[in-house]
Amino acid sequence: MNPILEATNLSKTFAGMRAVNDVHIELYTDRVTGIIGPNGAGKTTLVHLLTGHVQPDQGQIHFEGRDITRLSADQRVMGQVCRTFQVVDIFPRLTVFENIQIARITREAKNLRWFGGAAKEAREAVEAALEEVGMWGFRNRRAEQLSHGQQRRIDLAVTLATDPKLCFLDEPTSGVSPKERDQMLELIARLAEAKRTTFVLIEHDMEVIFNLCAHVICMHRGAILAEGTPDDIRANKEIKEIYLGEEV
Amino acid sequence: MGMSWRLVLPIVLILAFLVTVPIWGGRYPTYLTIQIMLLVVFALGFNLLLGYTGLLSFGQAGFFAVGAYVSALILLQVPSLLLGIVGGVLAAGLVALVLGYLSVRLTEIYFSMLTLSFGMMIYSLVWRWRAVTGGDDGLTGVPRAPLDLLVVSIDLSDVMNYYYFVLAVTVAAVFLMYRITKSPLGLTFQAIRDSATRAAFVGIPVRRYRLYAFVIAGLYAGLAGAMLAPLERTVTPIYSHWIYSAEPILATLIGGIYVFAGPIVGAVLFIGIKEIIVRLTEHWMIWMGGIVIVLVLGFRGGVVGTILGWLDKDQETARAEEEKPEAPGAKRQPEAGE
Numbered sequence: 001m002n003p004i005l006e007a008t009n010l011s012k013t014f015a016g017m018r019a020v021n022d023v024h025i026e027l028y029t030d031r032v033t034g035i036i037g038p039n040g041a042g043k044t045t046l047v048h049l050l051t052g053h054v055q056p057d058q059g060q061i062h063f064e065g066r067d068i069t070r071l072s073a074d075q076r077v078m079g080q081v082c083r084t085f086q087v088v089d090i091f092p093r094l095t096v097f098e099n100i101q102i103a104r105i106t107r108e109a110k111n112l113r114w115f116g117g118a119a120k121e122a123r124e125a126v127e128a129a130l131e132e133v134g135m136w137g138f139r140n141r142r143a144e145q146l147s148h149g150q151q152r153r154i155d156l157a158v159t160l161a162t163d164p165k166l167c168f169l170d171e172p173t174s175g176v177s178p179k180e181r182d183q184m185l186e187l188i189a190r191l192a193e194a195k196r197t198t199f200v201l202i203e204h205d206m207e208v209i210f211n212l213c214a215h216v217i218c219m220h221r222g223a224i225l226a227e228g229t230p231d232d233i234r235a236n237k238e239i240k241e242i243y244l245g246e247e248v
Numbered sequence: 249m250g251m252s253w254r255l256v257l258p259i260v261l262i263l264a265f266l267v268t269v270p271i272w273g274g275r276y277p278t279y280l281t282i283q284i285m286l287l288v289v290f291a292l293g294f295n296l297l298l299g300y301t302g303l304l305s306f307g308q309a310g311f312f313a314v315g316a317y318v319s320a321l322i323l324l325q326v327p328s329l330l331l332g333i334v335g336g337v338l339a340a341g342l343v344a345l346v347l348g349y350l351s352v353r354l355t356e357i358y359f360s361m362l363t364l365s366f367g368m369m370i371y372s373l374v375w376r377w378r379a380v381t382g383g384d385d386g387l388t389g390v391p392r393a394p395l396d397l398l399v400v401s402i403d404l405s406d407v408m409n410y411y412y413f414v415l416a417v418t419v420a421a422v423f424l425m426y427r428i429t430k431s432p433l434g435l436t437f438q439a440i441r442d443s444a445t446r447a448a449f450v451g452i453p454v455r456r457y458r459l460y461a462f463v464i465a466g467l468y469a470g471l472a473g474a475m476l477a478p479l480e481r482t483v484t485p486i487y488s489h490w491i492y493s494a495e496p497i498l499a500t501l502i503g504g505i506y507v508f509a510g511p512i513v514g515a516v517l518f519i520g521i522k523e524i525i526v527r528l529t530e531h532w533m534i535w536m537g538g539i540v541i542v543l544v545l546g547f548r549g550g551v552v553g554t555i556l557g558w559l560d561k562d563q564e565t566a567r568a569e570e571e572k573p574e575a576p577g578a579k580r581q582p583e584a585g586e
Contacts, residue, residue: 077451091442102439103450114433
């Protein structure tokens with residue numbers, strides 16, 4: 001099976017510090033992949049590079065066999081690679097409904113419609129997305145008025161509304177209550193099961209990784225230290241040393 | 249278009265009021281109302297940038313002046329009002345396209361400073377290009393040419409007649425802007441305002457859409473300027489100075505940047521307050537500054553924004569009752585009428 005995304009020799013340096021160092025990574029559609037590593041390991045920078053948020057100094061990225069290395073973030077999203085951020089990033093002054101709607105309008109390339117009302121656009125798809133994340137009841141609220149956990153759900157719904165084939169979730173459960181965390185994990189598991197989207201999780205929470213991911217990549221100092229099944233990772237001595245004291 | 253009677257009724261009343269101004273008001277109130285309408289058009293364009301797209305431009309007077317000068321130059325050669333206005337608007341749009349292409353590469357204060365620089369470059373050009381612009385003397389004797397509509401030619405030489413032309417254009421401009429802000433394009437601008445990064449990550453080419461907003465704002469500034477030239481019959485470099493860019497900024501801040509009607513109400517208040525103060529003191533700018541500070545601090549979100557906020561609070565409690573969190577994936581109950 002060909003990987004949905006393959007990156008080779010990927011490197012990025014910030015102010016003399018190599019944040020990502022000659023990384024080779026392959027992502028496959030048949031499994032949820034987790035990326036772990038201590039703070040400063042380069043996980044988020046790697047995702048920045050793969051999603052076009054930051055351009056690499058060197059290396060190539062191929063998505064479904066196509067070179068996307070020099071494509072901008074918006075071009076990659078339209079090519080169906082999307083992501084969420086560590087810190088929730090939604091449209092605070094827009095309503096919950098409009099948050100999803102703008103993603104759908106963009107996906108359907110209707111942004112340039114300048115006279116017809118936006119309210120009627122993509123209604124069914126927005127309704128389905130809000131039901132999916134259990135936020136229909138809040139559709140008329142401005143996003144800034146929601147709790148952090150609710151904003152996380154909207155963040156995910158906005159991302160999914162772009163119809164991604166590949167979706168990176170950067171710490172999707174950080175800062176939420178245990179109940180909201182369980183709901184979020186259940187939701188991701190259900191979406192992964194539907195196999196419309198390939199998910200890649202960046203997480204600190206090992207329980208989340210081992211519950212959801214069939215393949216785990218461990219990064220350290222900008223490079224990939226090890227990868228394999230959750231059992232392989234649990235048994236890896238080097239990883240245990242890095243996480244000194246943490247249960248892996 | 250789904251407008252409720254609560255919105256339609258005030259609009260009809262305002263239009264009825266505006267249509268009758270020359271009848272009961274006399275020449276000066278008519279002239280003053282034209283000034284307000286020009287600022288409404290100018291400020292609405294400006295607020296598409298600030299309130300809807302999140303870009304603060306200090307250079308809008310440049311586009312206003314391009315509209316005014318090009319309109320004046322055409323009218324001095326060809327006595328056709330329509331040609332003068334259209335020429336002024338298109339010229340301002342073209343200049344906005346070129347300068348916007350360079351400006352939207354930056355954001356926040358860097359964008360603001362760049363627009364300020366470009367605006368002052370236009371001012372400098374207007375000041376020094378005497379052969380075309382008349383330098384510090386400006387262009388004088390601009391005719392209020394007739395409006396030629398195919399077989400009909402309407403005489404607008406009297407300011408009372410010109411008023412109706414400006415009113416018709418302003419109503420059309422306000423309606424058009426309203427439609428833009430409610431359209432998918434308007435929603436796209438608002439998404440960029442809220443988070444440019446997130447906008448890019450739903451697939452919006454942010455820089456391109458910022459340029460669209462910049463050009464539309466330039467067209468609106470140019471339209472206001474183009475209509476000013478035949479009103480004043482004179483165009484001088486002061487219209488391109490950055491101080492003139494402050495007028496739509498202040499009008500918008502007074503009215504409210506996140507509400508469509510903000511710049512409209514703000515323009516009325518700005519010119520109304522200014523008109524009263526200049527009669528009382530020659531140091532009107534000091535008093536105007538004080539009043540603007542009080543209004544901006546006392547009405548966070550502008551006068552319109554604050555009033556709407558008060559009204560919205562009453563609905564908040566009722567809405568909170570309606571909303572119940574749901575488990576993800578739970579099917580919603582159909583609403584009445586669905």
